[in-house]
Amino acid sequence: MITTRLKNLSLIKILPILSVMVLPLLVIPSQIHQTAYAETSDLNAREAADISSKIIDPAENIEATVAAIVLNIREKPSLSSHVVGKLKMGTKITVHKEQAGWAKIVSSSGVQGWVYEYYLTKDAPSDNQTQLGTAIPPSAELMPNSQEPLLGKTIVLDPGHGGIDNGTTSIVGTPEKTLTLSTAKVVEQKLKNSGANVILTRTNDMYISLQQRADSSNQNHADAFISFHYNWSNDASANGLTDFYYQNSKDNPLALDILNEVAKTTRLNIDGTRFDDLYVLRNNSRPSTLIELGFLSNTQDDSVVESSAYADNVAQGVYLGLLDYFSIKK
Template identity: 35%
Template sequence: MRRGRWLAVLFCLCWLMIAAWPAGAKGENENTDELAVVTADRVNVRQGPGVPYRPLANVHRGETYRLLDVKDGWVKIEWKPNRTGWIATPYAAPVQRMEIVQEDRLRLRQEPSLDGRIIGHLAQGDRVAVIQEEGEWKQIVTNEAVGWAAASYLAAAEPLRNSQRTGVVTADSLNVRIAPSLDAERVGRLVRGEHVEIVETKQDWYKIVARSGSGGWVAADYVEMKSGQAVESEEDAVVASVSPVGVSLAAIQGNGPRRYVSRWTRGPIQALAGKTVVLDAGHGGKDGGAQSVNGVVEKALTMETAERLKEKLEMYGARVVLTRAGDDYVPLSARVAAARLYQADAFISLHYDSAADRDASGITVYYYDRFADYGLAQSFQGPFTQLSTLPFRGIAFGDYYVLRENERPSVLLELGYLSNPSDAGTVATDGYQEAVTTAIASAVRRYFE
């Protein structure tokens, strides 16, 4: 009897354990990783969940990463193998699923409606991250935008293979871009013989991770699989590396059949080559400028904007001079003298506004000389109008010393009101700083084109 009771107890315990086992538990071999997708142009990955933590890297819109944790408005991701960091939740979203576009030139809209403004088009075969559904529409993230597409033209994507392919760069100099397009911003460069891991293929582009940990998109023509599946021969690789300027499609004669190498490019597009731009970060040192109620100081913000903008303009080939390189007090006369000394093709003074009216909001471009400055000021109208974060207040005459006494084409930009709590919270974010400096760089390019 005693043994029978023990067997009965043991039987009951087994059933209790089976009932308590999670219904959704998965085997170790199944992929249970969640993904987060980046929703802004360029976002800092930080060491910890907060702005004071040191930036480790940049990630870009449309890129997906393993989602590890969510904490106090921050998302923890694995941004490269065995390396983790945090990004702010306004610039990332959990991925519901990855899907493939089934229709060429599928319209991407601002709202989930046929009346929604068209903000772009998708190509058949594009792999996109779905972050939300509403009726017959799905909100998706691509490298170029976040928008809504008709759900009927999307289909579930096959999971990416865990085993990455290794490639070798076959060109002397290969541009790495933030998106699979020749018009996308260049974020790095690889040299012949460098090994990369290919993590995604999109039409004629590879998404790669270099041994240094940096990544982006490169033209597939100039990367050869270690197994020899990319370019047809060593001759093709040599021609790709020395391709002449201005040729879009050329025939190569040889002993074998006639072959073609397409999409030859000039390398980095130096739209501002030969131009000198002086960036004037407003205030500094003992002159702190405006200050928001939550402690954002104008002199620190203008310096951050100037440094980001300098990097972008230099990528376009410009020679960029800063009127101050740190928290230094620089007299107005010295700022104007820098424009004269370096024979600036454009002088841009960066500021953040303040007003007694706490509702005052937005961006303003100021000029002084109708003939010398107005053309430069006008170039900002398009890029600033397209910014969705703050309203563009327009172009106005401004009797400021750095404009009035300047002999070079010059403008003064007020990039938001620190006296407005909403503006102040916006302008201090990574997303705004990235968006506004991209708009300024675009305006400068327009001016010189």
């Protein structure tokens, strides 16, 4: 937890190394609620073959609006397909074809491709048109096992805090350092299974300086550095996910892809990406981001993030976010 750690100011006095950290910022969530949060996945090839495509008559083209913070446009109707563009929430598009939960669209700017139709809202329903965005997406277990985008990539995962630095504490008494480490280990296994070379800045309850964390990324020439934290606020209503970047061109694309997919898989509210002068990002020459995975001071958030399934959902979101990030870079 970086942004609102009022309880740990005494720790800065004890540990000079932490004095380089920026004074806490009060995060006031914008309370952006997604109209549709769900695990993004594709049908496997066999199931997809059983579902016929529906070509929409030009006279009955479906006008729709993007209902996700960022929606990827892919070359083909598959999560492993190349990303050819992105659409922001509220963008108007026209659907020309539907296939296995995907929609072939053309945006108002002329960009064409396939998007997952669960994240579309039809503008003007008519009796002879099928409503978009009403079916629950298929389970992530059905996602094709395409590992190529992550194969050989070096990903540095940074579990925040550790050792004498507890971070914040949840409303039920769990130290932040415990949650960040357990989360990072689940993400590590997910990414290793996808062919990535994964490095953890710490693997147990030990103190690691901020410079050591940044060095792990720089010295290993990381393709991506992700620091995990959990948030706290004196405002008990503050909730959701926040993702930080330092250098817009280098870091924000990674932050945006990770946050967008983690929001879908965890179904927590989202507060967007934002700039912050954080040490592990400022002193990091590699693409890097720091994500706050929910407010431990919020009753609803805490009940979610301390559940047995949460780390798995975060891991799935990080995996999908990295697929998006490396696909768009090709």
